[in-house]
Amino acid sequence: MRNSAIKLKPILLHSMAWVGFIIYELLIGIAIRPASISLLETGMGFCINATLFYTNCLVLMPWLFARRRYVLYFLSLVGLLGCFIVIRHILRVDVFPLLGIPVATPIVSLRIFIAESLYRGMYFLLPSIGYWFARNTIQLEQQKREQEHELRVAEKSLMEANLSFLKNQINPHFLFNSLNFLYAQVYQYSEQTAKGILLLSDIMRYALQEDDDNGKVMLNKEIQHLHNYIAINQLRFNNQLQVQFEVRGNLQFMMILPLVLITFVENCFKHGELSDPRNPLLIQLSIVNNQLTFHTHNMKRNGPKEKSMGIGLANTKHRLELTYPNRYTLTINDEQNHYTCHLTIAL
Amino acid sequence: MDDEQGAIDILRTFIEKTPFLSLQGSTTNPIEALSIIQNQPVDLLFLDIHMPQLSGLDFMRLLKGHTKVVLTTAYNEFAVDGFELEALDYLLKPIAFERFLKAAQKALNVAMEPSSHWQVAEKKDDYIFVKTESKGKMTKVNFDEIVFVEGMKNYLSINTYEDRIVTLLNMKDLEDRLPSQQFMRVHKSYIVALNKIKALDGNQILFKNIKAYVPLGETYRNAFFEALNEKMMGGKK
Numbered sequence: 390m391r392n393s394a395i396k397l398k399p400i401l402l403h404s405m406a407w408v409g410f411i412i413y414e415l416l417i418g419i420a421i422r423p424a425s426i427s428l429l430e431t432g433m434g435f436c437i438n439a440t441l442f443y444t445n446c447l448v449l450m451p452w453l454f455a456r457r458r459y460v461l462y463f464l465s466l467v468g469l470l471g472c473f474i475v476i477r478h479i480l481r482v483d484v485f486p487l488l489g490i491p492v493a494t495p496i497v498s499l500r501i502f503i504a505e506s507l508y509r510g511m512y513f514l515l516p517s518i519g520y521w522f523a524r525n526t527i528q529l530e531q532q533k534r535e536q537e538h539e540l541r542v543a544e545k546s547l548m549e550a551n552l553s554f555l556k557n558q559i560n561p562h563f564l565f566n567s568l569n570f571l572y573a574q575v576y577q578y579s580e581q582t583a584k585g586i587l588l589l590s591d592i593m594r595y596a597l598q599e600d601d602d603n604g605k606v607m608l609n610k611e612i613q614h615l616h617n618y619i620a621i622n623q624l625r626f627n628n629q630l631q632v633q634f635e636v637r638g639n640l641q642f643m644m645i646l647p648l649v650l651i652t653f654v655e656n657c658f659k660h661g662e663l664s665d666p667r668n669p670l671l672i673q674l675s676i677v678n679n680q681l682t683f684h685t686h687n688m689k690r691n692g693p694k695e696k697s698m699g700i701g702l703a704n705t706k707h708r709l710e711l712t713y714p715n716r717y718t719l720t721i722n723d724e725q726n727h728y729t730c731h732l733t734i735a736l
Numbered sequence: 737m738d739d740e741q742g743a744i745d746i747l748r749t750f751i752e753k754t755p756f757l758s759l760q761g762s763t764t765n766p767i768e769a770l771s772i773i774q775n776q777p778v779d780l781l782f783l784d785i786h787m788p789q790l791s792g793l794d795f796m797r798l799l800k801g802h803t804k805v806v807l808t809t810a811y812n813e814f815a816v817d818g819f820e821l822e823a824l825d826y827l828l829k830p831i832a833f834e835r836f837l838k839a840a841q842k843a844l845n846v847a848m849e850p851s852s853h854w855q856v857a858e859k860k861d862d863y864i865f866v867k868t869e870s871k872g873k874m875t876k877v878n879f880d881e882i883v884f885v886e887g888m889k890n891y892l893s894i895n896t897y898e899d900r901i902v903t904l905l906n907m908k909d910l911e912d913r914l915p916s917q918q919f920m921r922v923h924k925s926y927i928v929a930l931n932k933i934k935a936l937d938g939n940q941i942l943f944k945n946i947k948a949y950v951p952l953g954e955t956y957r958n959a960f961f962e963a964l965n966e967k968m969m970g971g972k973k
Contacts, residue, residue: 562786565810566740569829573746587832594828605937639965644937678961679936716938736938 411435427490433480441473442513446521455525470514474506561597565590581624588621596648604712608643608681608736612636612674615654622658631669638676643736645681646712650674652705653685653730660728661687668727676736683732689725709734737762737769737795738784738808743829747782747808750836756844766790770798777801780843782827785809796821804846806839864913866894866903875901879918883932883943884950885910887925897946920963923953930963 411431418426449469453462481496496502572586595614598606615634623630654672657663661670670687709717713734722729738744744762751757757780761772766789773781783805785792796805804824808831824846825839863878881896887907894901911921921927922941934944939957941950952960 561811565829566786569746569810569831570740570742572830573742576746576749587830590830603937603940607935642933642936642964644935644942678958679938736936 407435407439429488430485430490433484434477437473437476437480438509438513441469441510442517442520444469445514445517446524450518450521454521466514470507470510473510474503477506477509478502559597561594564593564597568593585621585624588617588624591617592621603644604646605644606647608645608676609640611645611647611650612640614648615650615672618651618654618658630663631666632663632672633669634672634674636674640676643676643679643681645734645736646708649705649709650683650732652701653683653732656702656730657685657687657728660690662690663687679736681732681734681736683730683734685730686727688727737764737766737781737787737792739764739787740784743784743808746831747836750831750833753833754837754840757840766795769795773799773803778803779847780824780840781805783807793821796823804843806843866901866905869902869904875903877901879915880929882914882919882929883946884929884941884948885927886950895948920956920960922956922960923951926950926953933964936964 415426415428415431418431445466449462449465453459453465478496481502568586568590572583572590575586576583592614595610595617619630619632619634623632657670657672662668663670665688668688671685673682673684675682706719709719716735718731718733720729720731722731738747741764744764748759748762751759760776760778761769763769763772766787772778779802781799781803783792783795785807786809787795792807792809799805805821806825806827807823808827808829810829825842827835827839862880863876865874865876867873868875877894877896881898883895883897885907886893886895888902890904890906891902892905892907892910894903907921907925907927911919911927914927918929918931919927920930928941928943928950932943932946933941935942936952939952939954941952942948943950
């Protein structure tokens, strides 16, 4: 529980608190009975007050109260108060006269002295109990925070492990060697098909690649990935898809969180009406200095729609939030028959 | 050379489509490949990295003479090793014909050029001598080896790919000394070599082949983007 290493700062703080309190009592004393103030008496008195305070909060409470030995704790408290009264009595009756210190409040009757001592003892015992509780609460808070932090770290590494496990499920060498074999076989018969295999392997390679550089990729690689995705879909649908993809500005040297833009493009392909030459799917990307603007606009497909919206988008929003806090804006206009996304990121 | 016949077939098709290449031989057996090359030296070898008996990289170490190697592999974790052994190029399977042609063109260019182009002739004024910490020793620093310069309290550290040279200079003096075509101040305590820049991530500059991040200072931002755009105009797309 307690840190056994002695730290200077708390000791200093406690000393200052005690000194402050002593000064306060002295001032009150001077105001009431200026004649009978003795520093030595006050000092000795406070030594036993402090002993009472610390014996309770550093010994009795952690050892007995914290271990739920309430009865024993209560008995110890009574004992402690008893000792406190006896020591005060010894000081008043034997020690002070010996040292020639005038006693400010001579003992008139034992009953009154005990009552007064109990009152005085409680004056320090109750804050001591309060102090222990407060410190305990703070320590618990700290522990909880540390535990939460450890938990988060553990969760993160688990997620990474899961992801790499998934990636290892598909042995990349096997996959690309197989694709290469198919490609070589098909090449002489159908260049179109061979091209499709190439596109597919590029797409797979991009999705399986290891992240480095802060988990970001070069922007032109991400854009190539978009081109590949569009191209393979064109192959599937005989180049009938009406897609207009415009890229403006200087892409070199820029990096981006991977697989963000593709989410929006995939959504357009999933839900969009892509067969009307007058209303093509429009994808615009522009870079000005390091400001990326990405805009998609498409007509919605009539008839049955895939009910899958949300997961990919929510996940992408979450990733943007983590990587570009306060550096991105995303506006989605989901109208009756068309759908617009507008994303800006300060890369 | 590849352990899969299919991979060899597709390369053969490509070689037939390429006028300046003629196929001298192909095999799935590395031992046989070595003997082919020993009997009749070849200019260019397409070599698979992953082979059961002998990896392509080990095979390269056995090669002597002027044979240039283009490595082919299914997966891209070996690029760095390959270039250490001076592979000419590196093709990822499946290989598109356009990409194959690019590698072949590279080989042709190397074959046509006199070999002297490997030794870059030193021009005047492309290096400086700086005092280093060890007892006033002078160290020669070639400008084109500098990746970035970092200013510390009253020292500068000049970072190249190989090492860090710490010298007692001030930022301003060195900045004036470096050719402004190649170098740029990007932060009150950083100068970078423009041609070593790989990417910009937020306000961090990343470099090719080296794990280092240099901050881009707010005041230098616009000038930096202008310089990059200029490089783009003159450079390749």
